[in-house]
Amino acid sequence: xxxxxxxxxxxxxxxxxxxxxxxxxxxxxxxxxxxxxxxxxxxxxxxxxxxxxxxxxxxxxxxxxxxxxxxxxxxxxxxxxxxxxxxxxxxxxxxxxxxxxxxxxxxxxxxxxxxxxxxxxxxxxxxxxxxxxxxxxxxxxxxxxxxxxxxxxxxxxxxxxxxxxxxxxxxxxxxxxxxxxxxxxxxxxxxxxxxxxxxxxxxxxxxxxxxxxxxxxxxxxxxxxxxxxxxxxxxxxxxxxxxxxxxxxxxxxxxxxxxxxxxxxxxxxxxx
Numbered sequence: 001x002x003x004x005x006x007x008x009x010x011x012x013x014x015x016x017x018x019x020x021x022x023x024x025x026x027x028x029x030x031x032x033x034x035x036x037x038x039x040x041x042x043x044x045x046x047x048x049x050x051x052x053x054x055x056x057x058x059x060x061x062x063x064x065x066x067x068x069x070x071x072x073x074x075x076x077x078x079x080x081x082x083x084x085x086x087x088x089x090x091x092x093x094x095x096x097x098x099x100x101x102x103x104x105x106x107x108x109x110x111x112x113x114x115x116x117x118x119x120x121x122x123x124x125x126x127x128x129x130x131x132x133x134x135x136x137x138x139x140x141x142x143x144x145x146x147x148x149x150x151x152x153x154x155x156x157x158x159x160x161x162x163x164x165x166x167x168x169x170x171x172x173x174x175x176x177x178x179x180x181x182x183x184x185x186x187x188x189x190x191x192x193x194x195x196x197x198x199x200x201x202x203x204x205x206x207x208x209x210x211x212x213x214x215x216x217x218x219x220x221x222x223x224x225x226x227x228x229x230x231x232x233x234x235x236x237x238x239x240x241x242x243x244x245x246x247x248x249x250x251x252x253x254x255x256x257x258x259x260x261x262x263x264x265x266x267x268x269x270x271x272x
């Protein structure tokens with residue numbers, strides 16, 4: 001699974017090259033989280049794990065004063081080119097974040113801290129009293145067939161050990177899949193009124209411009225999904241077999257010239 005160092009390097013570089021494809025996938029749950037944050041005009045907002053800046057720009061357009069933090073210089077370069085907010089290359093779990101802020105937002109940036117309770121306590125220390133917060137985080141591995149199904153399909157080729165599901169509590173996309181764990185982390189870090197609301201929707205899984213939507217979905221899975229890292233030690237023959245199998249399997253999910261897969265997240269609300 002992608003770690004903080006991966007985001008600062010290889011994964012961040014790959015995502016920076018695929019921003020448009022990733023926004024098609026991550027944009028809808030992200031918007032649900034932004035809506036949950038409420039009115040932000042004249043509100044100072046800390047955007048944790050801002051990536052290429054789509055959420056920061058949305059908040060700025062709504063009248064907020066936004067500072068986005070990320071560990072990926074490549075993603076921040078994309079964010080800065082589009083402007084709309086201030087951005088800083090830093091680890092939000094450890095570095096000085098400025099502030100104090102009136103609100104915090106994080107779209108899929110909450111789950112990668114090595115010590116999540118310490119990290120979110122550090123962040124809370126940069127917030128005003130009663131500051132509101134929203135975190136968008138993936139629910140469990142099994143609740144997200146866009147990654148669970150390809151993992152099952154790839155198991156006969158790569159082996160059960162390689163394709164073992166990601167589990168709650170291990171830094172990575174699905175670290176906060178269990179609601180009780182997420183609540184415990186945030187409560188332990190001093191946040192209050194923590195509530196988790198499930199959000200589920202079918203989104204388009206796609207990357208590139210191939211006319212075959214199943215090929216585009218396979219490319220996305222093999223390039224930037226949580227199961228992509230399982231391929232880094234695979235042989236050329238295994239990679240080829242995985243690609244062929246994914247294209248065949250995804251062809252069964254094509255609708256309206258796209259592969260649609262269910263995405264399930266938590267919309268987490270809280271107060272400092």
